[in-house]
Amino acid sequence: MTKSKEKKQSKALPILKNFALMTVGAFIYAFSIAVFLDPNHLAPGGVSGLSIIINSLVKFGEFQLGTGVWIFLINIPLMIVGLIVFKLQFLIGTVYVTALSSAIIEVIDRGFSQFIPDMSDHLLIAALAGGALAALGVGICFRGGGSTGGFDIVVKLLRRKFRHMKTGVLYLALDCSVLVLSAIAFQNVLVAMYAVITVFAHSTILDLVLYGKDNAKMVYIVTDHPELVSKRLINEVETGVTLLHGEGAYTGKGKKVLLCVLHDHQYPMVRDVVKQEDKNAFMIVTKATEIYGEGYKNHYAEEL
Numbered sequence: 001m002t003k004s005k006e007k008k009q010s011k012a013l014p015i016l017k018n019f020a021l022m023t024v025g026a027f028i029y030a031f032s033i034a035v036f037l038d039p040n041h042l043a044p045g046g047v048s049g050l051s052i053i054i055n056s057l058v059k060f061g062e063f064q065l066g067t068g069v070w071i072f073l074i075n076i077p078l079m080i081v082g083l084i085v086f087k088l089q090f091l092i093g094t095v096y097v098t099a100l101s102s103a104i105i106e107v108i109d110r111g112f113s114q115f116i117p118d119m120s121d122h123l124l125i126a127a128l129a130g131g132a133l134a135a136l137g138v139g140i141c142f143r144g145g146g147s148t149g150g151f152d153i154v155v156k157l158l159r160r161k162f163r164h165m166k167t168g169v170l171y172l173a174l175d176c177s178v179l180v181l182s183a184i185a186f187q188n189v190l191v192a193m194y195a196v197i198t199v200f201a202h203s204t205i206l207d208l209v210l211y212g213k214d215n216a217k218m219v220y221i222v223t224d225h226p227e228l229v230s231k232r233l234i235n236e237v238e239t240g241v242t243l244l245h246g247e248g249a250y251t252g253k254g255k256k257v258l259l260c261v262l263h264d265h266q267y268p269m270v271r272d273v274v275k276q277e278d279k280n281a282f283m284i285v286t287k288a289t290e291i292y293g294e295g296y297k298n299h300y301a302e303e304l
Helices: 004-039 046-057 067-085 088-111 123-143 151-161 167-186 189-211 224-239 265-278
Strands: 216-222 242-247 252-262 280-288
Touching: 004 046, 004 067, 004 088, 004 189, 046 167, 067 088, 067 151, 067 167, 088 123, 088 189, 088 252, 123 189, 167 189, 216 265, 224 252, 224 265, 242 280, 265 280
Parallel strands: none
Antiparallel strands: 216 252, 216 280, 242 252
């Protein structure tokens, strides 16, 4: 195989992988709406929630456009904004995912509606399953470089300005307005409350898919045996240790302070080592929600 062919294959493989991820994500997202959310009037927010509301209210005689069609129509102006602000690759992924998911929703709704179970008496299950699956689908699409359009584009814009806020939190804030609208449109506060459950499930699962459960602990250890403790932490716990130079304000004596950042499952071993080596050691333990560096997040990874 020539070098040029190898180069083309190396470029094509990531693109194919991204489109595979977007295809899977679009199917899961569409399935959640067509099976769990739309039939039960659960409008959890975003363009999908707006489309569920509009589709139930707007009829042309006996004909309805369909939730999938409304999703695509509402997305058109948002995708134009996406084209102006974001790179073409993101827009291509968004158009692909939006068109595919809208089509799948319509196919399920019009061709397989007889197989969709009636969950009107099990709205809690529908709310949880719909929210979780929708978030999983959106997260996979984001991983593939695309999105399901709609509020995904709005969230991407907000993430540029409010970088300290996570994607799931921004979705939660935007979706509240749609929840209020759904309660008014369907004149059913109970269904709107179930939609709230969907929003929280969506927000939680989305952050888990995008950021992973990478919560860790940051531990400060003040001990009279810093060399011994640090050596055991490095060899037995296999965690990095940073030595900080401190000084007691009262005694004026110099102290070495050990700083460790470690995964949750490593913490009990750290605690055991400290207890065994210095029962009078002083420990400060706090949560570290985002860590960049070896073994954790990549500094140059795209922010989602």
